Amino acid sequence: MQTATRLVSESLNQEAPQQMQVPSKSRFIGATLIVAGTTFGAGMLALPMTSGKVGFLNSSLLLVAMWIFTCFAALITLEINLRFGGGYSISYLAEKTFGRFGKWIASLSIGFLFYALLSAYTTGGAAFLKTGIDNFLGVSVPFALMAFAFAAMLGVFVYSSTRHVDFANRFLLFFKVGIFLSLVYCLIPFIQTQYLAAAGSEPSAFWLAIPLFFTSFGFHGSIPTLVNYVGPNPKYLRKVIIAGSIAPLFVYILWQTVTLGVLPPSTGVEEQNVASFIHNLNEITKSSAIGYCSNIFTFFAVSTSFLGVAIGLFDYLAESFKQKNTSRQRFQTALLTFVPPLFFALFYPNGFIMALGYASIALSVLAILLPAAVAYKLRQSNSITPYKVVGGNGILALVFLCGVAIIVIELIK
Numbered sequence: 001m002q003t004a005t006r007l008v009s010e011s012l013n014q015e016a017p018q019q020m021q022v023p024s025k026s027r028f029i030g031a032t033l034i035v036a037g038t039t040f041g042a043g044m045l046a047l048p049m050t051s052g053k054v055g056f057l058n059s060s061l062l063l064v065a066m067w068i069f070t071c072f073a074a075l076i077t078l079e080i081n082l083r084f085g086g087g088y089s090i091s092y093l094a095e096k097t098f099g100r101f102g103k104w105i106a107s108l109s110i111g112f113l114f115y116a117l118l119s120a121y122t123t124g125g126a127a128f129l130k131t132g133i134d135n136f137l138g139v140s141v142p143f144a145l146m147a148f149a150f151a152a153m154l155g156v157f158v159y160s161s162t163r164h165v166d167f168a169n170r171f172l173l174f175f176k177v178g179i180f181l182s183l184v185y186c187l188i189p190f191i192q193t194q195y196l197a198a199a200g201s202e203p204s205a206f207w208l209a210i211p212l213f214f215t216s217f218g219f220h221g222s223i224p225t226l227v228n229y230v231g232p233n234p235k236y237l238r239k240v241i242i243a244g245s246i247a248p249l250f251v252y253i254l255w256q257t258v259t260l261g262v263l264p265p266s267t268g269v270e271e272q273n274v275a276s277f278i279h280n281l282n283e284i285t286k287s288s289a290i291g292y293c294s295n296i297f298t299f300f301a302v303s304t305s306f307l308g309v310a311i312g313l314f315d316y317l318a319e320s321f322k323q324k325n326t327s328r329q330r331f332q333t334a335l336l337t338f339v340p341p342l343f344f345a346l347f348y349p350n351g352f353i354m355a356l357g358y359a360s361i362a363l364s365v366l367a368i369l370l371p372a373a374v375a376y377k378l379r380q381s382n383s384i385t386p387y388k389v390v391g392g393n394g395i396l397a398l399v400f401l402c403g404v405a406i407i408v409i410e411l412i413k
Contacts, residue, residue: 022233028240031230035219035244037173041305042121043216044252045298046356048259049277050212053205056196056260060253062206062213067249070217070367073399074241075389077223077371082232082387083378087224090370097374106370107320113362114313118337119344120355121306124274125150126345127352128298131275147345151338154303158310159334165311169304176300180251183293184258190285191261198265211360211410212353216252219245220367221312234387273350274298313337357410368403372396 051059080093091110094102126147133141157164223241230237262284278298282291314337321336323329348354375389376396389395 022236027230028236031226031237031240032244032247034222034226034229035241036247038219038222038308039217039245039248040251041308042124042302043212043218043305043356044248044255045124045274045277045301046212046353047216047252047256048263049274049353050209051205051256051260052263052265053202054209055199055265056256057199058206059209059213059256059260062209063249063252063256066210066213066217067245069399069402070214070220071242071245072389072395073368073371073403074220074223074245075238076375076396076399077220077367078227078234078237078241079385079387079389080371080374080378081224081227082234082237083385085232087227087229089224090221090366090374093374094370097377102370102374106366109362109365109370110316111313111320113359113366114309114316115340116355116359116362117309118306118313119341120352120359121302121309122147122151122338122341123345123349123355124352125154125299125302125306127273127275127349128278128295128302131279132295143349144346147342147349150306151342154306155310155334155338157307158314158337159330165307169307172300172304172307176297176304179293179297179300183290183297184254186287186290186293187258187262187281187285190287190290191258192264193261195263195265196257196261207409208413211357211406211413214406215356215360215363217245217248218359218363218367220363220371232386238387273352274302310337357413360410361407364403364406368406369400372400372403 047059047063051062054062077090081087084093084096089106091103091106094106126143126149129150130141130143130146133146154168157168226237226240230240259281263280264284278294281294285291314333317323317336318325318330318333321333323333344351344355376393378385379388379393379396
């Protein structure tokens, strides 16, 4: 871990070979928030759900190691973008480097990632909505109805326009951050130090948590946007990536502290859905304030992640199938976007963790394997590049093997 930390630090301090235009302070802060906001989503709910048997100390070390790994992988993606002189999708870069086969692999992985994430958020949102309605009405409503209601309630913004998604997301994100801070403040008095000091009861749980922790740091798809927004300035882009990704690391460790410090290690939350996890948190604390905050935060977290992924998948499908921006064709694209995740939710109502695990496979291909392979291929030429990640091809090979290991762990699990 010390070696990896040194490599990230050296990469941050490495100067670009040529003078670049310095971005404005506003753009630098905005780009940093893009990275942090992309990372800070519903995936954080899975962290305590999968680390109950890992232990607080072990899970914190895993979070730090995963940040170093994903941050370094992001710098590799930055390298290949700057090699091409701007921000380009990994699909475009793979096609330019490996031809149609590279584009085919990237395109399939992008679609798989979007569908896996949207399936997870649909399942989590439906389970949470069902629990809330059941408690409010005193009757059990069908899960299928809640899954359809959750998808339709937020899907209407996606069908309407990207601008409406932007407005809805800003509203939810603003309140999500405020509610999260309030929830942390309310949970602190209930922390039991013996829970935090407890060692992991199952060593194998540490390895099984790796794919979910990896997915929680998945901001790599935003790198082309950062390059175009900030400009092709390696020095500032490195700072944006490192600062933007380390902020969620502190948030995640804080979240692990207040959840694993409140829930007994024997709770077994890793086998439950989002609604059950929040229910256990509320039952242990017996606090109405925590109950309100945790429920609202969960809804906002799942909703903002759902909107972000849904609009991405919607635009991806519209582009892939060359759909026009008419009401009829937007409705057709909406069906392609939301029906498959709905089917997953119906067959796997407790599939929140499962779907996030599947997402780690596609994310590993898009954020680790393809960028490392493209970087290695491009380095074979003698052309001058504005930025090169330190460590040589040996580090590229190590990063590639770690990406393969994440896929193998998820498949075995």
